[in-house]
Amino acid sequence: MRLSAAVLCALVAVQAALLLAAVPSAQAGELEVGYYSKKCKGVENVVKWHIIKALKANRRTGAALIRLLFHDCFVRGCDGSVLLDASYENPHPEKEAPVNIGLAAFDLLEEIKASVEKRCPEVVSCSDILIYAARDAASILSNGNVHFDVPAGRLDGFVSKADEAQAELPDSIHDVKQLIENFAKKNFTVEELVILSGAHAIGQGHCSSFTGRLTEPASQITPAYRDLLNYKCSQGSNPPVVNNVRDEDYGVVARFMPGFTSRVRKIPDFLDNSYYHNNLAKIVTFHSDWTLLTHKEALGHVHEYADNGTLWDEDFADSLVKLSKLPMPAGSKGEIRKKCSVINHRLY
Numbered sequence: 001m002r003l004s005a006a007v008l009c010a011l012v013a014v015q016a017a018l019l020l021a022a023v024p025s026a027q028a029g030e031l032e033v034g035y036y037s038k039k040c041k042g043v044e045n046v047v048k049w050h051i052i053k054a055l056k057a058n059r060r061t062g063a064a065l066i067r068l069l070f071h072d073c074f075v076r077g078c079d080g081s082v083l084l085d086a087s088y089e090n091p092h093p094e095k096e097a098p099v100n101i102g103l104a105a106f107d108l109l110e111e112i113k114a115s116v117e118k119r120c121p122e123v124v125s126c127s128d129i130l131i132y133a134a135r136d137a138a139s140i141l142s143n144g145n146v147h148f149d150v151p152a153g154r155l156d157g158f159v160s161k162a163d164e165a166q167a168e169l170p171d172s173i174h175d176v177k178q179l180i181e182n183f184a185k186k187n188f189t190v191e192e193l194v195i196l197s198g199a200h201a202i203g204q205g206h207c208s209s210f211t212g213r214l215t216e217p218a219s220q221i222t223p224a225y226r227d228l229l230n231y232k233c234s235q236g237s238n239p240p241v242v243n244n245v246r247d248e249d250y251g252v253v254a255r256f257m258p259g260f261t262s263r264v265r266k267i268p269d270f271l272d273n274s275y276y277h278n279n280l281a282k283i284v285t286f287h288s289d290w291t292l293l294t295h296k297e298a299l300g301h302v303h304e305y306a307d308n309g310t311l312w313d314e315d316f317a318d319s320l321v322k323l324s325k326l327p328m329p330a331g332s333k334g335e336i337r338k339k340c341s342v343i344n345h346r347l348y
C-alpha cells in the first residue's frame, strides 16, 4: 500500500504524540503489593483463574511461564519486552533470539490481557500480568510450597531487540565462570544462580540446547542417561526432551535407566528440589547445570538445597521476587499496553 507524504507526516505526528504521552517507568522501589487493589479490583484473581484453567488443560504451560519471567526480567528489566512480536519498525524483537528457543505461553498471556482489559481498560500492564501468572504457576506446580506476594506497578516498555536478549541471557553451553559473571551483572549472587537454576526441575529443552552433553565423558554425565538422551534426540528433528528424567516415558526409563523406574511420575512438572539430586547424580540436560558442580561455593549450595527442600522452596520464591524487581534501564519510558504483543501506537 502506498501512502501519500501528507498521510505519512500525519501518522508520524500521531505516533510521536502517543510516545510523548508515555510515562517514565516505575523503579523497583515504587512497586507495591496490592498495587491494583483499588485501580482494578480482583485482577489477581482473574489471572489466577486463567492459570488454573490453563494448567489443568496442560501442566507444561507452567514451566513456560516461569521461564518467561526470567527471560523478560533479565533483558531491560521486567517490562514485557519479551512479549512483543516482530513489526515493520522492529523486525527482530527479543523473541527471535536463538537463546529464546522454545519460549511459549504467549497466547495464554494475550488471552488473560484481553479479559483484564474488559474489566479495567488500560490499567494493568502486561509485565505485571506475566509476573502474577508465573507466581501462580510456581504455586500450582509446587502444590503451594513456592508462594509469594507480587509487588506490582510495572510499565510495559517500547524496546525489544533480539541482539540484546542474545547478549544478556545465559547460554546452556556456558561454564560456571560465565554464568557467575552473567548473573553478577544483574546483581545476583552465586547462591542465587544455584537457587534459580533449580527451575530446571520442570519443563523441557530442545536437543539443540544440549548437543554437547551427548558426547560428554562419564565424569560429567551418567552414561545411561546420555544414552537415553541420544535415543530421545534420534526420534525427530530437534525434538524437545523433558528436563527431569522422572517426567520421562516409563518405557524409555525402563529401557535405559531401569534402576530409576520407581521415581517416574504420573503427573509431570512438579516444582521441588529434585534438580539438585539430579545434578549430583549427573542426570541433568544442560552443560550449564552440570558446570555448577565444578565451583566450590556453587557445589556447596547444590548440596545445601538437595538436603533441604523447604529451604529451596522459600529461597526460590525470594529469588523470583528479586528477579521480578529488575528495573527498566534508567530513563526508559513505558505504557500500559492494550495488547501484550504490540506497542499501543502500532494499534492505530
Ligand code: HEM
Pocket: 060, 063, 064, 066, 067, 070, 101, 102, 103, 104, 170, 171, 172, 173, 174, 179, 193, 196, 197, 199, 200, 202, 203, 204, 205, 206, 207, 208, 209, 240, 286, 288
Ligand atoms: C542459569 C542459566 C540458565 C540457562 C543457561 C538456561 C537455559 C535453558 C535452556 C537452554 C532451556 C531449554 C530451551 C529449549 O531448548 O527449548 C531452558 C528451559 C527452562 N528454563 Fe532455563 N536456563 C537458565 C536459568 C533459568 C532460570 C533462572 C529459570 C527460572 C527461574 C529457568 C527456567 C527454565 C524453565 C522453567 C525451563 C523449561 C521451559 C519450558 O518447558 O517451556 N532457567 N533453560
